[in-house]
Amino acid sequence: MRKTEPSRLGANGGDAAVRPRPSPLGWIRDEFRHMRKNRELLLLALPGIVFKFVIAYLPMVGLILAFKYYRYDQGIFGSKWVGLQNFEFLFKAQDAIRIIRNTLLYNFTYIILGTVAALLLALLMNELTGRLIKIYQTTLFLPFFISMVLVGYIGNAFLDFENGYLNTMLAWFGLEPRSWYLETTPWIFLLPLASLWKGIGFSTLVYYAGITGISTEYYEAAKLDGATRVQMMTRITLPLLKPLVVILFILGLGNIFRGDFGLHYFLPNNVGMNFPTTDVIDTYVYRALTKLADINSAAAVGFLQSVVGLITVVSANALVRRIDKDSALF
Known part of the structure; x- marks a missing residue:
């Protein structure tokens, strides 16, 4: 039997041709050609890149x-x-366990509480029509632009011992006023509430934008099948929002070792009596830096926070990728 030559696979051979990998020089030439072709767009992006x-x-x-x-x-x-001598500042500190515990627990609370509340509000906003939707969007988004310094003053208006709104309302019911800044327990609830109030508007608009991007054909088909609004939320909206929720959750985990300095410094008013439940890594390092002027230790803690954030994001993304590849960030 005569040996036949191996057929060359190509466009006419039924299978796609296996293209050889370009050489480094060829790849660079292609990239320069691509940039020359899109030079106007690159010129527009140049200020942002710089x-x-x-x-x-x-x-x-x-x-x-x-x-x-x-x-x-x-x-x-x-x-x-x-x-690694500078890293001993954090791990050998007397309050190391406390500030690391507070940082991790508060950030987990902020991520979970913020995600659930923003999803619920986005689903409710999707049911609104007319001018009301603009009013609710503005009302929710306005606190996002308020600085943390101003948030601290707003908190002081509510929590001041003599003239605070909360103590005034307690007096109406014949209750004794409380020294909110000198207690520890109330801040376990006050800090998450303040974080939710300030950040929920941005997260809600992100999820609402994702909902508006869902094709209306899904909902029209569900209505023809007799589905209720709750069923459309649970069977259509939430499953299609899952990739967006997962991506934002993974990005949130990147800051799991980084405390919200503005929230934990200005709202509790930097009072030492409430440090057991308000102090986080960033506020602790700030006080140490201002008192000791130790730039090296502050830089070490910042570097450690970035490394932990990177490891957390990569690990969380790898876990999500194994479960659902389409929902992974990369």
Whole structure:
């Protein structure tokens, strides 16, 4: 039997041709050709790229301060290397367990509570029509633009011992006023409520935008089958929002080791009596930095927070990818 030559697979051969991998030089040539073709768009994006590089990437040179004993007269690169010595500041601190516990528990609470509440509000907003939807959007989104300094003053108006609104209302019912800033238990509830009030508007609008992107054909077909509004929420809206919810949840986990400094510093008014339930890593490092001027330890803690956040995001994404590949971030 005569041996036949292997057929060359191509466009006419029924199977797709296996393209050879381009050489590095060819890849660079293709990229330059692509950039030349889209030079107008790149020119428009150039200010944003430069801003991102200067603000986010250029300062990363300072990460080496986490491994050095910095001296002003020697500069960043001339200072002495000390290895992991600066990281002992956090783990050997007397309050290390407390501030790490508070940071993790509060962030988990903020993520779970914020996700559930924002989803519920987005589903309810989807049922509204007319001008009411604009009013609710503005009302929910307005606290997002209020600075944490102003939030601290608003909190003081409610919690002040002599003239606070809460103590005034307690007096109406014949109850004794409370020193809110000198107690620890109330802050377990006050901080999550304040975080929810300030951030829920942005999260709600993100989920609402995702809902508006769902094709109306699904809902029309469900109505023809006699589905109720609750059934359409649970069987259509929530399943189609799952990838967006998972992505935002993974991104939220990236800050699990990073406390909300503004919320935990200005709202409790930096009163030492409530530190057991309000102090987080960022506020603790800030006080240590202002009192000891220890730039090295502060840089080490910031570097550690970033590393833990990166590991958390990658691990959470890998777990989601194994369960549902389409819902993974990358």
